[in-house]
Amino acid sequence: MAQLKWVVAALSACFTVAASLSPSSAPNVNYTELAQQLSSSASIYLPGSDAFDDVVSRWSNLSVPVANIVVVPGTEEDVVKIVTFANEHSVPFLAANGFHGSVTTLGKMTHGIEIYLSQLSTVEIAQDGKTAKIGGGIRAKNLTDALWAAGKQTGYLGPGLGGGHGWLQGHHGLVSDQYLSFNIVLANGSLTMIDETSDLFWGLKGAGHNFGIVTSVTSKVYDVQYPNYAIETIFFSGDKVEEVYELANELWITNGTSPEGVNNWSYWYFDPTIDPEKPVIVMYIIQEGRDTVDPVHTAPFHQLGPIMSQPKSGTYRDLAAWTGISLADGPCQKTGNANPRFPIYLKAYNPQSQKQIYELFREATTSPGTPFAGSLFMFEGYAMQGVQALADDASAFAYRADNLLVAPLLVYPPGEALNAEARALGNRMRQVLFEGSGQATLNTYVNYAYGDETPAAWYGGDAWRQERLAALKKKYDSTGRFSFYAPIA
Incomplete structure (x- = not known):
């Protein structure tokens, strides 16, 4: 039988769990039956236990899914038994292997089983x-x-x-x-x-x-x-926004192509120790196989007059810490905040649009008493040769022709009024980028999705794509069991 990990004494020995749900939406389910079917390495976490609370808590505390029980399978066959049990008892379920998924459609799960895959990690x-x-x-x-x-x-x-x-x-x-x-x-x-x-x-x-x-x-x-990697982090004042992104276009997009081993990211954020009045622009230039980034990529930025520059060398394993996305960094912590993103793919930067959204972001993050002071704007520019080597129809991923992944990440304490304000602000900034792009469709990265985008935005607006996905959904999941994360329909 699965290990039963709980601390709520009021639960009965057979842990029949109703979880304060109405009988019409979730009749009592006796999970003893499920526990008896699972491998000895599986675990069940019940509400009120530290393990349950840790697993169900999310990175973004906005429109979160609600689970009444967490089942941690020990084997692949355990997952079969969990899904079969859930189907037999008409219980919703949601699988997770982390906590960063933040799309608001997850909130449509109002009760059910969380299937936490942490043990399937070989x-x-x-x-x-x-x-x-x-x-x-x-x-x-x-x-x-x-x-x-x-x-x-x-x-x-x-x-x-x-x-x-x-x-x-x-x-x-x-x-x-x-x-x-x-x-x-x-x-x-x-x-x-x-x-x-x-x-x-x-x-x-x-x-x-x-x-x-x-x-x-x-x-x-x-x-x-390439065991060795180099990064140069270059900080600019916000008044350089148009110049910085004009240069990024010239070096890597419109007048050239980023080499296979060079990636460039940039962030905007408010750090009063660097600039007490407005957000800084932080450009990361990363190159494999070198201990210092080739000056052909960095020297033109130095000519723009940055605030400072920080070169580092290390290995591939250092990249997450260098760019602020390691497990120890703020963006990877569960703080109780809401952390919605509003992604858009772009072919190239529009410097005038960059200036417009910079002003919106500056006002949102530096106004007195603002709840959005800890927010971040992300601009991800990866080398694209390997992505674009495959045909556009090679997979359900639709945006191989787009060179840039851009998204504001709004960080704030959740609440009804602030949720609405954040949604309006995020979509306003994204709309400025969309209008400046000249693109006919809003192309978004489903892994960063806010949740109010359409399936056409997540998976590509071509009719053939939507038809092919709809046919697969009908064939493999006609009852919509997998419909909480950015559903096809």
């Missing part, structure tokens, strides 16, 4: 060293460290179901482009291996969370080619 490298079987609950750092110890690299699972960007995509493409097969528990509870011979293979690589619970993948892995 990494098995094939003898030929070209592939690895990766558990569906793996965390990015754990995967990176395990592969690095074996002299290997690849992308990681969770973001891959929505396409998945990464530092290596200039060489190899999206995270999802590395997948060779999936072990997946479908809506009917069957554990199935999906590879390129299946029509579902296409849909899992970009819209995968609509079709099942991926318990493991077989992915391409690569020898570490």
Whole structure:
């Protein structure tokens, strides 16, 4: 029987859980039956326990899903049993392998089972060293460290179901482009291996969370080619906004192409120790195979007169800390705040639009008493050769032709009034970028989605894409069991 981890004495020995739900929406379910079916390594967390509270708490405390019980499978077959049990008792369920998913559609889950995949975290490298079987609950750092110890690299699972960007995509493409097969528990509870011979293979690589619970993948892995990396972080005053992004276009987009081993990110945020009046612009220029970034990429920015510059050298494993997204950094902490993002893909920067949104962001983050002072604006510019080497219709990911991923990240204490204010502000800034882009459609990254975008924005507006995804949904999940995360329909 599964381990029962709880601290609520009032629950009965057989832990029948009603969780204060009306009988019409969630009749009493006796989870003893489920516990008896699971492997000895599985766990069940009940409300009131520290383990339950830790697992159900989210990075973004906005429109969060509600679970009445957490089940932690110990094996892939446990996931089959959980889904089968949930289907038999008409209980909603949601799988998770982390806590960063923040799309507001998750709030449509008002009761049910959270299936927490943390124990499915093994990494098995094939003898030929070209592939690895990766558990569906793996965390990015754990995967990176395990592969690095074996002299290997690849992308990681969770973001891959929505396409998945990464530092290596200039060489190899999206995270999802590395997948060779999936072990997946479908809506009917069957554990199935999906590879390129299946029509579902296409849909899992970009819209995968609509079709099942991926318990493991077989992915391409690569020898570490460049153990050393360099970064130069260059800080600018906000009055340089147009010049900075005109130059970024010239160096990497409109008048050239970023080399496969060069990625550029930039952030805006308010740090009064650097500039007491307005947000700073922080440009990260990252290059593999070097101990210092080639001056061809940095010298033109120095000519713009930055506030300061910080060069560093290290390895691939340092990139997350250098760019403020390591497990120890603020953006990866569960603080109780709401953290919605409003993503848009762009072909290139429009410097005039950058100035407009900078002013909106400055006002929002520096006004006296503002709740948004800790917010961030993110501009992600990855090398694109590997992504664009595949045809546009290679997978359900729709935006291979777009060069930039841009998103404001609004950080604030949640509440009805502030939620509405944040939504209006985020969409206003995104609309300025959209209007300045000249694009006919709003293209968004589903992994960053706010939740009020359309399926056409998440998965591509071409009629053939929507029709193909709808047909797959009808075939593999006709009852909509997987409809809480940015649903197709």
